[in-house]
Amino acid sequence: MAKKPKVNLKKVENWHKVDSKPYLEIQSVSKYFDGAAVVNQVSLEIYQGEFFSLLGPSGCGKTTLLRMLAGLETPDEGCILIDGVDMTNVPAYERPVNMMFQSYALFPHMTVEQNVAFGLVQDKLPKAVIKERVKEALAQVQMEKYAERRPHQLSGGQRQRAALARCIIKKPKLVLLDEPLAALDRQLRENTQFELVNIQEQMGLTFLMVTHDQEEAMTMSTRLGIMEEGKVRQVGSPHEIYEFPNSVYVADFIGSMNIFQGVVREESRDSTVIQCEELSAEVVVNHGANAPCGANVWIALRPEKVTISKKKPQRKYNTASGIVQDIAYLGDVSIYLIQLEGTDKIVEAMLPNLMRSAAQDITWEDTVYLSWEPENTIVLTA
Amino acid sequence: MIDNHFKKNQWIKRTIIGIPYFWLVIFILIPFLVILKISISEATWGTPPYKPLLQFLGNHIVQFNIHLENYQILSDMIYRYSFLQSLKLASLSTLSCLLLGYPMAYYIARQDEHLQTRLILLILLPFWTSFLLRVYAWVGILSPSGFFNTLLMEVGILSEPLRFLYTPGAALVGMVYCYLPFMILPLYASLNKFDFSLLEAAADLGSKPLRAFWQITLPLTRPGIVGGCVLVFIPSFGEFVIPELLGGSKTFMLGKVIWVEFFTNRDWPVAACLAVLMVLFLVIPLVLLQKRQGS
Numbered sequence: 148m149a150k151k152p153k154v155n156l157k158k159v160e161n162w163h164k165v166d167s168k169p170y171l172e173i174q175s176v177s178k179y180f181d182g183a184a185v186v187n188q189v190s191l192e193i194y195q196g197e198f199f200s201l202l203g204p205s206g207c208g209k210t211t212l213l214r215m216l217a218g219l220e221t222p223d224e225g226c227i228l229i230d231g232v233d234m235t236n237v238p239a240y241e242r243p244v245n246m247m248f249q250s251y252a253l254f255p256h257m258t259v260e261q262n263v264a265f266g267l268v269q270d271k272l273p274k275a276v277i278k279e280r281v282k283e284a285l286a287q288v289q290m291e292k293y294a295e296r297r298p299h300q301l302s303g304g305q306r307q308r309a310a311l312a313r314c315i316i317k318k319p320k321l322v323l324l325d326e327p328l329a330a331l332d333r334q335l336r337e338n339t340q341f342e343l344v345n346i347q348e349q350m351g352l353t354f355l356m357v358t359h360d361q362e363e364a365m366t367m368s369t370r371l372g373i374m375e376e377g378k379v380r381q382v383g384s385p386h387e388i389y390e391f392p393n394s395v396y397v398a399d400f401i402g403s404m405n406i407f408q409g410v411v412r413e414e415s416r417d418s419t420v421i422q423c424e425e426l427s428a429e430v431v432v433n434h435g436a437n438a439p440c441g442a443n444v445w446i447a448l449r450p451e452k453v454t455i456s457k458k459k460p461q462r463k464y465n466t467a468s469g470i471v472q473d474i475a476y477l478g479d480v481s482i483y484l485i486q487l488e489g490t491d492k493i494v495e496a497m498l499p500n501l502m503r504s505a506a507q508d509i510t511w512e513d514t515v516y517l518s519w520e521p522e523n524t525i526v527l528t529a
Numbered sequence: 530m531i532d533n534h535f536k537k538n539q540w541i542k543r544t545i546i547g548i549p550y551f552w553l554v555i556f557i558l559i560p561f562l563v564i565l566k567i568s569i570s571e572a573t574w575g576t577p578p579y580k581p582l583l584q585f586l587g588n589h590i591v592q593f594n595i596h597l598e599n600y601q602i603l604s605d606m607i608y609r610y611s612f613l614q615s616l617k618l619a620s621l622s623t624l625s626c627l628l629l630g631y632p633m634a635y636y637i638a639r640q641d642e643h644l645q646t647r648l649i650l651l652i653l654l655p656f657w658t659s660f661l662l663r664v665y666a667w668v669g670i671l672s673p674s675g676f677f678n679t680l681l682m683e684v685g686i687l688s689e690p691l692r693f694l695y696t697p698g699a700a701l702v703g704m705v706y707c708y709l710p711f712m713i714l715p716l717y718a719s720l721n722k723f724d725f726s727l728l729e730a731a732a733d734l735g736s737k738p739l740r741a742f743w744q745i746t747l748p749l750t751r752p753g754i755v756g757g758c759v760l761v762f763i764p765s766f767g768e769f770v771i772p773e774l775l776g777g778s779k780t781f782m783l784g785k786v787i788w789v790e791f792f793t794n795r796d797w798p799v800a801a802c803l804a805v806l807m808v809l810f811l812v813i814p815l816v817l818l819q820k821r822q823g824s
Contacts, residue, residue: 219729239732252730256748265744269735313734 170195176225187377200364203374217246246323251310253298260294284312324356398447405448431464433521447525450497466518568801571596615783619765622704626712634716695777703771712757719753
């Protein structure tokens with residue numbers, strides 16, 4: 148999971164410029180079903196050319212939010228602005244937005260070509276123009292060969308491409324993707340991830356994707372929003388979300404994380420000392436914790452930032468000892484599950500397998516010492 | 530062992546398919562052939578009221594009495610009139626059933642599953658009483674002193690009762706009433722399978738609701754439309770009971786003509802001719818339709 152975002156580095160990061168204007172504005176939007184808030188006071192700003200992902204477990208309201216942007220649901224509260232125009236009560240068929248449905252929703256009685264042309268036919272464009280643009284769109288998704296086929300004659304991946312072509316052909320201001328890769332098998336999914344990003348960049352479109360797959364969201368997005376129970380918990384670049392989660396929920400949801408509960412003992416602007424029940428030594432962090440002495444906080448540690456050795460470390464803080472319970476060999480890395488001394492707490496540590504032949508010197512039932520750096524320690528107050 | 534099992538399976542398959550075929554041959558094909566035979570026989574006085582097709586004159590001489598002249602009835606005004614009226618009333622009742630039934634089936638298919646079952650049950654509820662009784666009920670509803678006229682006069686829309694009973698219109702109302710379920714059920718079956726998210730996709734791509742209906746819903750529910758229309762048109766075309774009870778003397782549909790020829794005039798060959806022509810008229814388009822759908 149600790150894979151770093153690969154494709155988003157070269158993007159123009161509009162959302163870092165102070166003066167850039169958001170392209171899509173969601174202003175405290177809520178939606179209730181049977182009295183329960185499915186989307187609860189969500190506000191988001193998305194900029195032109197972004198690939199934004201809404202990530203969350205199923206039932207967190209991300210799809211409902213997406214459907215409100217498409218105009219398939221009406222918000223009960225709040226408003227939605229696209230390119231400065233209030234779209235809250237504009238019907239779906241008049242919005243400059245196109246959506247790719249999770250089921251693809253291709254029209255079964257039409258060929259791929261007719262499906263892709265559908266949006267342009269609605270706009271009553273001249274036939275020659277439609278033909279030209281359909282050809283272009285099909286070329287973009289490498290589906291020219293299948294123009295005459297019907298959806299039921301296509302494989303899952305081809306169907307996905309046809310749906311994508313249909314939804315980008317009108318060059319909408321906003322492209323909505325509802326779990327676009329969920330129905331594909333693993334191999335295909337990875338290739339398609341890059342293709343989607345390439346198409347989005349080439350056409351300069353703004354994509355908003357809903358997914359429950361964090362790897363997908365991390366790999367493809369310029370920014371992502373983590374949703375839980377109808378609320379957006381954190382918005383940031385994949386790097387920010389991974390390295391600087393703002394809550395235990397986000398920290399735990401993205402990747403693996405070791406979490407300890409503790410109490411602040413000393414706090415200053417550039418250092419915090421925390422005592423955790425499950426750790427005998429004190430935890431030192433090299434920044435302030437935004438919490439007074441005596442406050443309850445959580446310590447979060449990524450497995451790859453914990454080092455383990457059989458030698459007792461010199462320092463007296465940010466360290467613990469335990470017994471190796473399990474080792475998972477994943478090829479590039481190995482994951483060690485270590486039970487802390489005198490507790491039931493299992494800590495996950497990840498070490499790269501740097502040497503090809505070296506016999507692992509740490510094995511089951513060994514007593515090992517864990518240690519981690521103050522700057523890699525995350526303190527969470529919520 | 531496996532071979533035996535396979536053979537046994539084949540045998541069971543053939544039996545299961547064979548039973549309905551046997552049924553069709555015994556009760557449809559053979560009676561039809563009998564009718565066909567009567568239609569080319571010569572009418573006569575007696576029992577039965579037609580001459581046999583083959584006559585053995587002795588000395589190994591067989592005489593064929595094929596009387597194709599019966600089919601000249603086509604040129605007769607009265608038969609042509611009744612044929613056209615049957616066509617008109619059956620078409621109108623099919624169209625009315627479609628226009629009434631489609632919104633109903635659509636509405637039912639959009640409800641949650643539990644409610645769908647109940648609504649379908651309501652559609653089927655009239656079948657729990659006798660068909661004849663239900664048609665008679667319409668006599669009460671439509672008669673000059675019946676429910677319909679009383680209500681309209683009470684409200685003040687009419688000053689004197691409308692003489693609607695015993696007109697072709699009344700027969701049409703009766704047929705629409707009786708055959709509506711046969712339209713709704715196949716439509717519902719089609720709409721129930723229809724993926725309504727396709728309409729969302731159409732809207733998303735800029736298609737307004739009415740246009741989306743034409744472009745998406747209608748073509749995808751065509752099997753239900755065709756099925757419903759066939760199920761309504763065929764029995765309406767040969768309908769006898771409803772026009773007899775509600776249609777009055779101005780309603781002279783084919784079913785009625787066949788009845789009159791058969792029982793009143795005792796002209797079995799002409800009645801059989803009409804029956805054969807009616808079957809051909811209904812079967813040929815169906816076969817063509819099936820061929821087109823098959824290709």
